[in-house]
Amino acid sequence: MNKNELNEEEMRLWHMWKGSFQSIFGRVIKEMSEHTGLSEGDYGVLDRLVLLGDGSLRQQELAESMGWDKSRLSHHLTRMEKRGLVKRKPLDTDRGVQVIIATVGKSALDDARPIVSKAIRKHFLDQLTDQDIESITKLAERTKTSCKVPPP
Numbered sequence: 222m223n224k225n226e227l228n229e230e231e232m233r234l235w236h237m238w239k240g241s242f243q244s245i246f247g248r249v250i251k252e253m254s255e256h257t258g259l260s261e262g263d264y265g266v267l268d269r270l271v272l273l274g275d276g277s278l279r280q281q282e283l284a285e286s287m288g289w290d291k292s293r294l295s296h297h298l299t300r301m302e303k304r305g306l307v308k309r310k311p312l313d314t315d316r317g318v319q320v321i322i323a324t325v326g327k328s329a330l331d332d333a334r335p336i337v338s339k340a341i342r343k344h345f346l347d348q349l350t351d352q353d354i355e356s357i358t359k360l361a362e363r364t365k366t367s368c369k370v371p372p373p
Contacts, residue, residue, distance in 0.1 A: 249340040257333045262287075262297050263306065264337070267330040270307070270322040280309065280318040301326070 227235065250261045259267070269286050270278055278286075284294040298320060301307045306326035309318050322330070349357070 245344045248344045249337060252340040253333055253337050256336045257329060259329055259333050263301060264330070264333055266294075266297065266301060266320075267306065267322055267326050267333075270320060271327070271330060276327070277319055277321045279312070280320050283320055 250264075253259060253264060254261075265287055266283065269283060270276055273286055274282070280294065280298070281291070284291050287294065289297075298307060298309060302309065304325070305323055306329060308321045308323050310321065311317075312319055
């Protein structure tokens with residue numbers, strides 16, 4: 222068989238893996254959004270600002286961490302600014318822009334985190350055995366070297 226093609230079993234496995242992830246992720250995002258009004262993108266921006274930048278990141282760094290292009294992030298940040306979740310300010314030292322989590326954004330993130338945690342536990346972690354966790358951990362460690370995975 223050609224290494225550039227997948228057989229039926231390999232394709233089935235791929236679709237099962239992808240579908241399972243999308244299903245779990247979709248349920249987590251749905252619960253978060255219903256309870257907080259934040260979108261997946263909103264949460265991703267706010268979470269990264271706090272985790273990676275202690276509340277503030279250069280816009281380019283934020284885009285790279287999310288795997289988004291500059292234009293997509295810029296449009297999203299404009300919508301978030303209108304809702305008071307973030308602020309942007311030009312950097313004095315160069316042409317960059319600093320994105321800063323606003324008080325409203327920090328409060329929204331603080332409200333969302335326990336909801337996200339509960340949903341992850343319900344839809345994913347509670348379904349796993351210790352052996353499942355060990356296997357998933359090994360798989361993630363082995364496959365992360367073959368692709369760059371953005372942080373949460």
